Amino acid sequence: MKRILGLLAIMLFGPLLVTSSLAGDITVTDPWVREAPPGAKATAAYMTISNTSSRTVQLDSAASADFGMIEMHRTEMHDGMAHMKKQTGIRIEAGKNVQLKPGDFHLMLMQPRRSLKTGDQCALQLLFDNGESIAVQALVRKQ
């Protein structure tokens, strides 16, 4: 009987558990990694991060088995000069999205552990300050 009840519980609530872990407050769309030109010591990852919750969420860190170090950066233009500013986090306001794109926010991928070519997939793990950890498969392409 206990077994049947247990099974019933899983059948009833199991899908809810799965749903809640999938449908978090944060969604990541169009993730891609720039194919590093030969000799380049670093490359970048780009994506759109949407926050559907009612409070600000911050991307705290990112990791990948393909890179020894990942930092959050933003390219800023001042007087026609490009500055790279290291970010302690990337904030996404409630109901808003932030684009990580060339010439703006990006994940700087350093110390590559394997050579990624156009068409490859790069697995990235994104950690947010609300406790969500999102696994992203980013496509490697040229531009």
Added chain:
Amino acid sequence: MSTIVNSGWRIGLIITISMALAVTGAFLLRKPVLHIDVPGARILSPPVRVSPFSLLDQRGQLFSNERLAGNWTLATVGFTYCPDICPTTLSEMSAVFKKMETVSGAFKMPRFVFFSVDPFRDTPEVLEKYLAYFRRDFIGVTGAPAAIQSLANELGLHYVYSDPEDGQLVDGVLQKPAIEDYAVIHSTSVVFITPTGEMVATMAPPFKTDEVVSVFEKLRTHYGN
């Protein structure tokens, strides 16, 4: 009496016609005003003549003023450690050159030169592999820090080294910064140099293919090929 009046009238008429012809001729022969209506593009008036310089290309060959002769040059500054802006600009410029090949017709293709402002890390070998990835005929130039600094200054393309951790600027560009993995803050414009070695225009990113091609066509038409 009537002859004198007549000849006076005739002389007046001749003078008037000659003046009208001279004005019309001057109008027809005048150099048209160059006007470029593309955001981010600027014409330099007067142009800047590039002073003699002596650097190295990605094959270790001398790259001096003579290498600017004969064709137009589009150039920018950057460094191969740059993960975001430089590969973006180089990808955009390779799209521009691909487009130019289809519209160049009887005109000579310009050349593209990437001046490294990080000579401590960008050796000719590093530049060779890096640039060939974007386009085989792109030229990478490096050399003595002082020579790079004076050419960049002349082209109005500035750069400074910084600590990527806190953004602190490093004093001077003639010595390798003591910081590991230092960043280079640099100008992002592309400059246009005539086949006679005069910088006549600059353009700021983003480099939309059609806009760069149209700016170049206007410059080439105005200054000649």
